[in-house]
Amino acid sequence: MGLIRLPPEIVVDDIVLRRPDPEQASAVVEAVNDSLAHLQPWMAWAQRPAVFEATALRLAVAAAAFDAAADAAWTIFDGASGEVIGGCGLHDRIGGGGRDIGYWVRVGWTGGGVATRAAAALTWVGFGALALERIEIRCDATNSRSAAVPRRLGYRCVGTFEGFCGAPSDSGETMVWAVNSNDWPTPEWPGESPLRG
Numbered sequence: 001m002g003l004i005r006l007p008p009e010i011v012v013d014d015i016v017l018r019r020p021d022p023e024q025a026s027a028v029v030e031a032v033n034d035s036l037a038h039l040q041p042w043m044a045w046a047q048r049p050a051v052f053e054a055t056a057l058r059l060a061v062a063a064a065a066f067d068a069a070a071d072a073a074w075t076i077f078d079g080a081s082g083e084v085i086g087g088c089g090l091h092d093r094i095g096g097g098g099r100d101i102g103y104w105v106r107v108g109w110t111g112g113g114v115a116t117r118a119a120a121a122l123t124w125v126g127f128g129a130l131a132l133e134r135i136e137i138r139c140d141a142t143n144s145r146s147a148a149v150p151r152r153l154g155y156r157c158v159g160t161f162e163g164f165c166g167a168p169s170d171s172g173e174t175m176v177w178a179v180n181s182n183d184w185p186t187p188e189w190p191g192e193s194p195l196r197g
Ligand SMILES: CC(C)(COP(=O)(O)OP(=O)(O)OC[C@H]1O[C@@H](n2cnc3c(N)ncnc32)[C@H](O)[C@@H]1OP(=O)(O)O)[C@@H](O)C(=O)NCCC(=O)NCCS
Pocket: 038, 039, 042, 043, 103, 104, 105, 106, 109, 110, 111, 112, 113, 114, 115, 116, 117, 138, 139, 140, 143, 145, 146, 148, 149
């Protein structure tokens, strides 16, 4: 198999997903710290305010992993203002020819389909560029806003397992939502390709 090249920029309507870059660090710190109260119940990494140095390092590591197609994360921007409005990833954590998608959305930007459109784009990239067989979205069983994302996209809930409590609101039960490549209803992206670069 040749070297897989992940799309460094994906445009979906008015949102833009970009490859991680340490130059995004200040904007990411601001977006995370604005959103701490909404992230803390569910995200283990958001228990303390983000700081510039650690964020820049994390983005540099994510960029290197992205370039090696070892892991794939994107920072989400509002296309009009250029503000950072979230993050998402297609992570190599579940084995068996699959990957799982994660996401968070900046406070003030929820309720507009940012996470759903990002997850749709990553599903499409996963079945296209990465030729994955299966994609999952895992979330705590009580994180109903997160579970609504795969449900909206046509993923099926295939079960739950005893997870671990990494964040204060975690119940310890993890839901697994999955879609297989031959069940994905939109193997072709509707309209013009969203990939740039
Ligand atoms: C989980 C999380 C990303 C969900 O955010 P969200 O705003 O509910 O999800 P979306 O951005 O997809 O928005 C969905 C809403 O936009 C609406 N929407 C508007 N335009 C839309 C579009 N073009 N496509 C899809 N939905 C659209 C949907 O109908 C839905 O409306 P509703 O809130 O009335 O049901 C957010 O709550 C979050 O960041 N939580 C903290 C971090 C977290 O829990 N991450 C997941 C860990 S597993």
